[in-house]
Amino acid sequence: MANNLKDNEFDVIIVGGGITGAGTARDCSLRGLRVLLIERNDIADGATGRNHGLLHSGARYAVKDSESATECIKENMILRNIARNCVEDTQGLFITLPEDAETGFGLDYQKKFIDACIAAGISAKAIDPKDAIRMEPSVNPTLIGAVQVPDGSVDPFRLCSANVLDAKLHGAKVITYTEVTEFVKEDNTIKGVKVHNKKTGEDAVYYAPVTVNAAGIWGHSIAEMAGVHVGMYPAKGALLVFGHRVNNVVINRCRKSADGDILVPGDTVTVIGTTSTKVPFEECDNMSVTREEVELLLREGCALCPSLANTRILRAYAGVRPLVASDDDPTGRSISRGIVCLDHETRDGIKGFITITGGKLMTYRLMAEWATDAVCRKLAVAEQCKTAVTPLPGSEPKDQYSEVKIPQFAGANLGMKASIGRQGSMVRKIDFTNAEDRELVCECEQVTVGEIRYAVNELGVTSLRDLRRRTRVGMGTCQGAFCIGKAAAALAAALGKPEMADQLAADYLNERWKGMSAVGWGDTLREMEYLQRVYKSSNESK
Amino acid sequence: MQEHSISANNFEQCQKCAICTTVCPVLANNELYPGPKQAGPDGERYRMKNPVFYQETLKYCMNCKRCEVACPSGVKIGDMIQSAKLEYGKRSHIIRDTTLASTDLVGPMASAFAPVANLALSMKPVKAVLDATIGVSKHRTMPKYSSQTFESWFKKNAAAKQDGFRNHISYYHGCYANFNYPQLGKDFVAVMNALGYGVHLLDKEECCGVAMISAGMKKQATKKAQHNVKVIGEAVAAGRKVVTVSTSCTLTIRDEYPHLLGVDNSAVRDNVVLVEKFLWQALSAENVKLVWKEDYKARAAYHVPCHQEVLGWSNFTIELLQMIPGMELTVLDSHCCGIGGTYGFKKENYETSQKIGQPLFDSIKAADPDFVACECETCKWQIEMSTGYAVKNPISILAEALDLEKTMEANR
Structure with missing residues (x-):
């Protein structure tokens, strides 16, 4: 947008090279802004690279949170078109097991589930358990009900990288392994950032009229650094990676969301997850998976797909969901994974600073759109968002x-x-x-x-x-x-x-x-x- | 928590050590072949993701299974490759592959017109036509057909006296002994009879199907497997071991049926045994006695066929041959001969096939024996064509070295 900028001057600085920051950098650069993206490690290093890689249909949220469900299915359909090399149309099953009937999630719940899906715009149809087994031979054969939904798998690394690449192709500057050490703040306005490159040891200062905090759970301290408080809390999610594809269709449990109830075939492997545990901020940079978590995931995984009991596990990993605390639910499950876009000028009186958080991998593009809309409002730029219809690099051919x-x-x-x-x-x-x-x-x-x-x-x-x-x-x-x-x-x-x-x-x-x-x-x-x-x-x- | 990883062909036990790639005879001689690790466990992960990752170059695998013998983790690499070919492979040379694979369909026809067929198959213009039209290498010496099959010889000359023996076995002779070289079957009957065993044929054995499996003809191979398991089962139920002379037929019936065709042979598997192992066991149990000719003298070089390496029974053959008083035996270093059943007959494999066999040919020439000992008929074709040395099945060597009459008396 602005002409005659110096090398260290930008229209917008985005802090955080996860999928949200990458998506925002892409959206901003597609709208003609001069963008600087700063990441303290590598792109997709945080929660972006530590999740299931599930291309949610939204069905999982349909009963409890229809807004999230609607967002998911819309974004699901968009990603299938703009990120073909990052997603795979595996389809998904929500299965009902005999024991689910005993906990109130029997076939009555299945009906409620299907109705909620359809209300949210998700094509969900009950299929005969025999057909479910035909569709996915590894599924627990004792199932009493199955619903087919348009789930898929998405490679979050690839998706993040494609967004960063497209931002770069549209002129964005991307610097990794560089930490924000301080904000350049004049009166109540954020004017730029001071950074430290961890690899070269060099310090630098960058200026922009708007800075976007897209640092996931680490956005909590970025906000503090800017002088505002965003109440976030880290919810750890552990996952296990199996050595090869066990299933080719996503398998979910048709019940209230719980631990270890999604099995996703991603690229050459299968992933079971997740757990949800509140953890202190200090742990976010050094997550490890406990024996109890492994046992729990394996047990629940076997309920979806019994052959997991005899399938080699390659590794375990954990990520941190950047949830915005709205109550003190210890599990974090009752929180809507809704998108939170905060303009700190109206909220806290700090100008030139926006926080985009909450949300989920599935809705990163929409989060980026909201954040970019907010940036454009501040910069008085009228360009419309094009990310929903513009293919990411690599995505063009259909097959x-x-x-x-x-x-x-x-x-x-x-x-x-x-x-x-x-x-x-x-x-x-x-x-x-x-x-x-x-x-x-x-x-x-x-x-x-x-x-x-x-x-x-x-x-x-x-x-x-x-x-x-x-x-x-x-x-x-x-x-x-x-x-x-x-x-x-x-x-x-x-x-x-x-x-x-x-x-x-x-x-x-x-x-x-x-x-x-x-x-x-x-x-x-x-x-x-x-x-x-x-x-x-x-x-x-x- | 978990005790074992269980998957088809021990797929999950692969540690990616790549030892298999160091022993693959094809990989070293044909750059088009991805090698056992790639074609096997590595490729399998990708095929599980999407069949689009199946590579037609898996056809260059000759199914020698040396990779399986070498694997320290027990991964059934060869089976994995064969299974993938059966599952996803396109059949490009249908006429040729069907002709080469349908040994007991082509065999009777060729036997009926043996002199004509043999002459035709040895003529350069005919070979050139076969090469150009259906893709059978013109450089190959084609197997000869016999005008009398082993089965018809047996029925006419031997069947009647078999009930008079003390012990009884069933004989799975295979297509080669039947159509190409009945003398092998005759030698088998002579030795077994001398040892006091009556020989009985199965109720119409069929081709084991090994060549059909290689040609991707799963349906036809499965039919043969089911039939053979049934008739072998009848022999086993009658209390008879089923004794064989061909290593590849033996391996196919014992291991490929369940692994590749899904045909359950558990009731008969352990009763199907190669004659050398059968004899060695009978000798060590002191059930039989051998009386050798006094003037027998020979220098032989033993070549272990790849499928004998998989069976793991070469020591039985070596010990038996070493028992022969006038025998000077050289055990050749283990090298594939390159033929791989019908593999080396295919035009596209001829060059690779000969390159693979070269170290073996060289070692045979260096040993300069009177003849080569080997249990495999296709190794025999390859070695005879490529070195000029005659190849004899160990049972034929025993038939020559034993004083059959005295042996028969000793075992009466």
């Missing part, structure tokens, strides 16, 4: 696998096709013309050297953990045991810093180890032993 053409080579590997699944039509930017680029690095997730180079060049990757979020490198069965040496070397080379390889590998493996430890038995324990042997011996031989 990704058949319409995205890749060059054909003798010995073409699965990696080239898997790259289409991840990057959509952006795969055209990956060089497959020479054998080195076609070389597989991560064999479980089929990541090639070419895709790593693309991620470094276009997607702002600086570490293996960043690379994992863009490409799934090291997320598969071996959790890096087999591939991370190769991946570290390929990444270090792509970054032009070959001497970094060992450090990149060590950082990554320590993070994987933590997630595996929580489920360290059986084949996962064998994998951990194998991993330890490989890297201990390679370390000792140096």
Whole structure:
């Protein structure tokens, strides 16, 4: 919008590179604003990267919170069109088990559920349990009722990355691993931010007439720093990742939302979640999953899909829901996951500062739209939101696998096709013309050297953990045991810093180890032993 | 909490160590093949996500199963690849694959016109036509057909006397002994009779189906499997072991039926046994005695067929051959010969097939034996064509080395 801005001057500064911040950065830049996005770690590092990856139909909220349900189904339909490489139309089932009838969630409740779905605009239809088993053979065969809804799965890393990429393509500046240390505040106006880059150690100051706080649960302290109070509380949610796809249809329990009642097939794996526990703010940066949580998730998961009892678990992880405290419910479940957009000028008398919070992954685009509308009002910009109809980079072709053409080579590997699944039509930017680029690095997730180079060049990757979020490198069965040496070397080379390889590998493996430890038995324990042997011996031989 | 991960083909036990890729004969010789780890457990994860990830290049797997033998985690890598081919594979050379796979359909016709068929299949123009039209490699020496099948020889010359023996077994002869080389069946009957065993045929055995499985003909293979399990079951119910001479038929009946075709063979599996193992067990239980010819002398080199590696029974053969007084036996290093059943007959695989076999051919030439010992008929074709050395089934070697008359007396 504004012309003649200096390098450190922007129309809007967005704090937080999760899906909300990324979406807001995209919306603002599509509306012609000059945008700075600041993230203290990597994009999608917080709650964005630590959830089910469920493309909610909204059915889960239909009975209790029809507003959220309506928002969900609308956004669901939008994402299917604008983010084709990030979502998969798996469909979903809400099943009723014999024991649900005893707790008041029998087939009477199912009827109520369907009515509520239809009222919210969600196409929900009861299907015969036999048809449900045919549709999803892994489902608990004792089910007495099933409802089919338009659930799907969404890759939150990819979605976040696509939003950031599109923002960048529209001129946004994105800086990661950079913390806001202080606001530049004059009288009661936020004029900019002082930041500290954790990687380079450099400090800088950026100015903009509006700053958006989109930092998720960390937005609590960002708000405090700006001199306003947003009552948020962190609700931890733990999840388990199974080694491969157990189900190809999302399975939910048709009852009041509870722990461990959603099973989502996401990319090559299946995820069960979640729990909901209030945790202190200090824990948000270092979440771990307890044995009790693992047991609970496994028990509830087996009710949805009995074969989970004998399925290898790759790892456990936890995220923090950024809930806006509206009462003191200890579980956090009675809170509407509604969107909260606060203009601190009208609310607190602090000018140039907006907080966008609450909401959920599913409604990130709508949250971004609200936040951007608020920004535009402050800047007196009349541009309308276009994010609901403008495809994200990579999303264009309808049938990704058949319409995205890749060059054909003798010995073409699965990696080239898997790259289409991840990057959509952006795969055209990956060089497959020479054998080195076609070389597989991560064999479980089929990541090639070419895709790593693309991620470094276009997607702002600086570490293996960043690379994992863009490409799934090291997320598969071996959790890096087999591939991370190769991946570290390929990444270090792509970054032009070959001497970094060992450090990149060590950082990554320590993070994987933590997630595996929580489920360290059986084949996962064998994998951990194998991993330890490989890297201990390679370390000792140096 | 959880005790075991259970999944088809031990899929979840894969630790991604990649040992399988180091032993795959195809991977080292054909860059188009993704290798057992990729084609197997790694690819399987993707196929579970979306069948669009099935790769036609899985057809380059020759199903030697060396990957399974090497896997420290017991993952059924070969089965996983075969299953994927059966589930998702497109059949591109239908005429050729059906012809090569339907051994007991083509066999009787070829036997009926054996002299003509053998002559035709050895003529360059015919081979060139087969190569160009249906894709059978013109470089291949085609197997010869016999004008009298083993079954008809047996009925005419041997069946009547079998009831007179002390013990009884059933014989699954396989297509090769029946249509191509009845002498193998005759040798088997001679040795078993000498050891005091009456030999009985099954109630019309059918081809084991191994080639159909390779050709993706699941329905036809399943029908054969069901039939064979039924007739083998009848023999087992009559108290007879079912003794075989071909390693691939044996492996197929014992392991591929349940693993790949879903045909339950649990009632008969342990009663299907290769003749070398059967004899070794009978000897160690002191049920039989062997009397050797005094003047027998031979230098043999034993090649372990891949499917014998999977069965894990090569030691029985080695020990039996070492018992022969005049035998100088070299056990060759374990290398695939490259034929892979019908694999090497396919035009697109000829070159790979010969490259795979080269280390074995070299080691045979270095050993320079009188003949090669090997239980597998397709290894025999490959080795004879590629090295010029004759290949004999161990049971035929025993038939030559034993003094059959004295042995028969000793076991009376």
